[in-house]
Ligand code: SF4
């Protein structure tokens with residue numbers, strides 16, 4: 009008889025795997041990615057490919073150089089690259105896209121200990137870094153179905169001033185508006201988000217509380233139509249479904265997720281209504297990422313049967 | 318408290334052997350009977366090498382305090398005393414008896430004289446009975462309740478939530494008379510308000526049988542529980558059956574409950590009726606490496622090798638042999654280990670099922686936290702353990718962890734959470750022991 013395996017119980021394991029979860033996220037992002045290519049042309053596909061391949065390669069070499077376990081095949085770098093790409097304008101210079109992707113994977117994720125240990129969302133932090141470093145190219149938006157840069161910029165910017173120039177609501181749903189590649193097509197994002205909830209990958213609590221908070225605050229601030237546009241514009245749907253639900257950087261328990269969503273909603277609305285910057289989603293999520301450990305601590309339940317001391 | 322949710326998980330059932338009546342195996346050539354098959358002090362041997370023994374004869378007296386006697390399970394000759402490692406890594410002494418193949422009953426076997434609660438508890442002790450669901454806690458200690466009026470509910474654990482195992486289910490089918498007699502005896506000495514027989518809803522036949530057995534008894538209720546692992550965990554079961562929560566550091570009796578495994582009750586009844594102590598065990602033999610999965614009644618002390626042989630041997634080279642169920646059982650280094658009182662299954666797995674998954678870093682998905690029946694924080698335990706922080710472990714209540722395996726089962730990163738929980742529990746225990754000493758000094 010061969011040597012018998014000795015190991016701790018349990019001796020059967022569930023079917024869920026890390027790469028399976030990541031694959032689900034990728035699948036859920038495919039509609040949004042496809043929409044970006046349809047709306048903004050083939051250059052969108054190019055940016056996506058650059059971001060994903062840079063993310064994967066830089067994770068691989070980072071793990072090689074630091075002599076840590078090679079975990080690229082868990083697909084998490086692929087998710088980070090894809091998410092970052094969808095957060096960029098289609099006209100972004102390719103070297104900038106690659107640099108952002110490298111920054112996300114190596115600095116924000118790798119240097120903090122790799123998967124699960126980073127405190128801030130890699131894609132979001134990279135986006136913010138790029139907004140600061142490459143402000144010009146990061147805020148240059150292209151008119152849908154053309155290559156020309158719009159001067160009028162995004163609906164969010166318009167909402168702040170002359171509302172008569174807003175695209176019709178139908179176009180907002182389909183994503184025919186200026187913006188980052190993957191954030192515009194609301195329908196695609198909702199399909200992806202619902203898929204993730206249905207698959208049990210994410211909880212509905214965060215997106216519902218986040219989007220709900222923004223909607224209600226906007227309703228109070230500017231009425232029904234304004235609120236609808238607020239929900240559909242900017243990176244809210246992309247952020248609420250795909251980045252405010254990131255495992256490593258958001259709370260683990262339902263109550264924590266609720267608080268996280270509320271906090272994100274309030275910060276997003278505050279930045280959008282009163283800040284100089286029309287978009288607040290990235291900053292809101294990053295700020296809430298920072299207090300996530302505390303939320304997790306506050307929301308830790310008393311174990312069943314545990315005596316309180 | 319009604320809104321309190323005790324989560325759990327769906328595990329595969331794999332109850333292939335549920336319809337197979339157990340077969341009593343012929344006496345093996347030799348048996349190896351550990352003197353510590355229970356939680357507590359080891360029993361003290363009363364036989365010498367070359368002594369002749371018969372089935373049911375005491376070969377070791379109960380030690381001090383928490384302990385039970387041990388009986389010969391075959392007739393034959395005491396060959397030697399053997400030091401062996403138990404699954405929980407303790408070294409214990411075992412008595413090796415060479416069987417004469419006759420299975421002669423000892424003349425000592427006599428129906429005990431039970432007249433009151435005290436003599437009942439003593440009988441349970443003399444029968445050598447321990448919790449047969451796997452916990453192996455001396456049953457007489459559990460039943461040794463000074464004030465019987467404290468007992469409100471007696472919960473019979475027939476949940477059997479582990480995959481593969483059907484030996485408790487078989488008790489309903491094959492030992493109905495003993496079960497009824499046992500329950501009636503418990504009612505007689507404890508007069509509880511009710512007796513709840515808890516069975517998971519994936520065992521419809523057992524539910525039917527139990528209902529039939531107790532049809533005339535208005536104190537006994539068969540309660541159908543959802544088949545959610547770990548339904549049979551003592552605290553979980555008590556909560557599911559009575560909605561009572563056993564607080565930290567307390568026993569079920571502190572909330573008026575006695576929880577006892579169905580097969581244990583049948584074993585008590587057998588002793589009361591016939592004087593036969595616990596010398597054999599019904600064991601489910603199953604797993605992808607076993608040729609003919611079945612239930613076998615084997616003398617306690619039968620080595621794994623002999624048990625498997627009686628189930629047709631192996632289909633292929635086993636990669637892993639488990640004593641107990643796949644969720645909480647222990648892996649065995651070889652086939653020498655004997656069946657003990659608490660053993661309810663031997664599972665042999667092939668290379669695919671028996672592979673040990675490689676663990677990858679925690680992705681903080683929260684699955685384990687949300688599924689832990691006791692709402693514990695396994696990744697938190699891991700972190701505190703790695704930082705050697707017993708104070709934090711105490712705060713996180715690692716001591717409550719029942720090692721049910723739910724957290725590790727659901728973990729997508731295949732983290733060895735239960736193993737770490739165990740290490741963390743030990744760290745806390747050592748810290749407390751030291752603290753206690755310092756406190757006194
Ligand atoms: S093994 Fe412990 S921590 Fe894990 S689920 Fe069971 S009780 Fe909870």
Ligand code: SF4
Pocket residue numbers: 678679680681682683684685686695696724727728729730731732734
């Ligand atoms: S289930 Fe595994 S990966 Fe998820 S939080 Fe628990 S330990 Fe981490």
